[in-house]
Amino acid sequence: xxxxxxxxxxxxxxxxxxxxxxxxxxxxxxxxxxxxxxxxxxxxxxxxxxxxxxxxxxxxxxxxxxxxxxxxxxxxxxxxxxx
Amino acid sequence: xxxxxxxxxxxxxxxxxxxxxxxxxxxxxxxxxxxxxxxxxxxxxxxxxxxxxxxxxxxxxxxxxxxxxxxxxxxxxxxxxxxxxxxxxxxxxxxxxxxxxxxxxxxxxxxxxxxxxxxxxxxxxxxxxxxxxxxxxxxxxxxxxxxxxxxxxxxxxxxxxxxxxxxxxxxxxxxxxxxxxxxxxxxxxxxxxxxxxxxxxxxxxxxxx
Numbered sequence: 001x002x003x004x005x006x007x008x009x010x011x012x013x014x015x016x017x018x019x020x021x022x023x024x025x026x027x028x029x030x031x032x033x034x035x036x037x038x039x040x041x042x043x044x045x046x047x048x049x050x051x052x053x054x055x056x057x058x059x060x061x062x063x064x065x066x067x068x069x070x071x072x073x074x075x076x077x078x079x080x081x082x083x
Numbered sequence: 084x085x086x087x088x089x090x091x092x093x094x095x096x097x098x099x100x101x102x103x104x105x106x107x108x109x110x111x112x113x114x115x116x117x118x119x120x121x122x123x124x125x126x127x128x129x130x131x132x133x134x135x136x137x138x139x140x141x142x143x144x145x146x147x148x149x150x151x152x153x154x155x156x157x158x159x160x161x162x163x164x165x166x167x168x169x170x171x172x173x174x175x176x177x178x179x180x181x182x183x184x185x186x187x188x189x190x191x192x193x194x195x196x197x198x199x200x201x202x203x204x205x206x207x208x209x210x211x212x213x214x215x216x217x218x219x220x221x222x223x224x225x226x227x228x229x230x231x232x233x234x235x236x237x238x239x240x241x242x243x244x245x246x247x248x249x250x251x252x253x254x255x256x257x258x259x260x261x262x263x264x265x266x267x268x269x270x271x272x273x274x275x276x277x278x279x280x281x282x283x284x285x286x287x288x289x290x291x292x
Contacts, residue, residue, distance in 0.1 A: 014198060026237050027205045040206065 003049060004069040004078055005042045005056075006030050012061045013040040019059035020044065023052045034069065034078055049081060086113040088120065089143060096120040097127060097275060100148070104131050109150045116143035119256050119265070119273055124148075126278070180249055181216030183288040187227035192292045204230065207292055208241035212248075218290075220251040220282040223271065228258040232267040239269050246270065253279050 007013040017025050026043040034041075044052055049068065056066075069078040084103055088096035096115045103111055104127070115121060121137060124146045128135035131148075138145040191200025192207055211218060221242065223231060230238050231254055246252055253274035259265040265273070283289045 010199065014202060017202070024236060026209065026240075027202045028209050029206050040202065 001046060001048060002071050002074065003044045003046060003052070003081065004031070004034075004071075005044070006034060006067045006069070007038050007040065007061070008065045010038045010040050012065050013038060013042065016056065016059055016061045016066065017042055019055050019061070020052055022055065031078060084108045084111045086111065088113055088115045090116060091120075097123040097277070100124055100127060100146075101277070104133070104148070109133065109148070111148040113146050113148075114140065114143060115146060118144075120144075121146060122273055123256075123275055126274075179215075179217065180219045182286050183216075183218055183290055184220045184222055184282050184286045185211065185218040186222045186224070186283070186289050186291045187230065188224045188291060190226045190229050204292065205235070205237045205241075208238055208245075212241040212244040217245050217248040217250045219286050220253060221245060221271075222253050222279050222282055223258075224255040224279065225258055226262075228254050228268075229262060229264065231269055231271050232259070232262075232264040233269075242270050251282065253282060255279065 005013075005016060007016065013027070017027055020042065023044050023046055028041050028043050030039050030041040046052060049070075057063075068081040070081040071078050086096075086099050086103065088099055091099070096113060097120065100111060100113050113124065115124070121144050125135060125137070128148055133148045134151045136147040136149070138147070187204075190204065191197050192203035193200055231242065231252075242252060252271035254268060254271040256265070256273040256275055259268060259273065
């Protein structure tokens with residue numbers, strides 16, 4: 001599964017990127033098909049979101065300041081990841 | 084013609100050899116004491132369409148230029164040697180390349196906050212790697228070379244994708260040497276000012292990040 005996090009602010013994106021270091025985050029521009037607050041997004045390849053949700057909880061980024069998307073493979077479209 | 088370039092710092096051996104070849108010399112022997120010089124001379128032979136023989140000698144290498152069809156030059160060990168042969172001189176993948184070069188003279192995009200700039204660099208290289216027209220060449224100089232010697236997987240990945248798409252990746256050897264990271268280069272070809280300037284001149288547009 002591929003996950004994408006978009007953020008309200010670039011500061012949150014940078015903070016999240018540090019907090020997620022263990023899961024090899026990739027900093028990418030927010031894909032054109034998604035409109036989101038700031039242009040910096042984080043892409044993570046992981047089996048499931050459990051791999052990084054704890055890390056996000058421990059970070060300084062508030063839960064309501066980011067949106068999580070997912071898709072099964074790079075050919076698919078991003079969909080909102082259900083909580 | 085014989086040249087002793089032992090103890091001469093980069094890019095002196097290359098310049099000495101180039102001077103002789105430019106003057107019309109076609110049979111040239113040059114002794115050098117480091118791999119980078121051999122690398123540079125190998126490239127010089129290829130662009131000059133001369134054949135090359137490399138011999139291990141005590142404390143260095145004897146590099147012999149001569150006329151004739153270019154035999155495959157025996158090369159080993161250093162990773163950038165392989166990169167050079169995997170990329171710079173293969174033409175089958177280069178059809179989709181854009182008519183532009185990307186000059187990366189620092190390890191961040193723009194001026195201002197450096198952490199932001201560093202992350203913008205990661206994003207920019209990713210976006211170039213994903214875009215339809217890959218650059219004809221990626222030219223790294225000054226602190227830009229650090230990007231290729233760090234353990235930041237995203238940058239190495241993006242540059243590797245571009246290499247596989249046919250982009251030539253040239254890295255300033257003088258700069259790697261200055262920062263003391265020559266042995267940590269992860270991807271790309273150690274190069275020099277001649278080749279880098281040549282790549283800039285060969286395209287209609289050079290983009291600096």
